[in-house]
Amino acid sequence: MLLSFLITSSTILVAQPDGREIVRRSISIADRNWKARQSYTYTVRDEERHLDSQGRVKFTDVDLSKAVLVNGGTIEQAFSHNGGPPTTAKRKKDEDSLQKRRGETPCDRSARLREEREDRAFIDEVPYAFNFRMLGEQDVRGRPACIRTYTQTWLPLSFEVRPAALEGAWQNLGR
Numbered sequence: 001m002l003l004s005f006l007i008t009s010s011t012i013l014v015a016q017p018d019g020r021e022i023v024r025r026s027i028s029i030a031d032r033n034w035k036a037r038q039s040y041t042y043t044v045r046d047e048e049r050h051l052d053s054q055g056r057v058k059f060t061d062v063d064l065s066k067a068v069l070v071n072g073g074t075i076e077q078a079f080s081h082n083g084g085p086p087t088t089a090k091r092k093k094d095e096d097s098l099q100k101r102r103g104e105t106p107c108d109r110s111a112r113l114r115e116e117r118e119d120r121a122f123i124d125e126v127p128y129a130f131n132f133r134m135l136g137e138q139d140v141r142g143r144p145a146c147i148r149t150y151t152q153t154w155l156p157l158s159f160e161v162r163p164a165a166l167e168g169a170w171q172n173l174g175r
Contacts, residue, residue, distance in 0.1 A: 019132025019148050027123055042067050044076060070101045071109055129153060
């Protein structure tokens with residue numbers, strides 16, 4: 001009887017990954033998706049809701065763009081802003097980015113790709129820079145999500161304070 005209880009308890013403990021493991025998995029999945037998107041064209045919908053002091057939506061900005069492959073990476077080209085065409089300034093900015101990317105030398109491309117890798121390097125250190133503690137699970141929009149708390153233990157050398165990059169990085173359990 002005691003052996004049965006121990007096996008059942010250890011199975012439960014093994015089946016529930018700790019917070020750090022969930023973060024590692026999330027980062028691995030996000031990294032795989034980031035690499036994969038460098039091989040595809042896709043449409044991006046960026047919706048910003050501006051709220052009043054009571055939390056009601058005052059207005060919404062919706063931008064649509066298409067990510068196109070150019071010289072080993074994607075460039076976003078806006079094609080809609082709030083249901084109409086993008087602004088002249090936005091179209092010019094996108095065209096300048098496209099021309100710059102098309103005119104890249106092999107050396108420029110190598111430097112750009114190296115910089116992109118360096119910009120993302122801090123993400124691999126996040127699981128070690130924080131202590132994650134699981135508080136439980138709950139459904140968020142019909143999907144299981146973990147409730148967690150975390151405290152910073154140290155600041156890695158490559159880590160810059162980037163709260164937007166961390167926000168939501170490990171919300172979904174992915175089941």
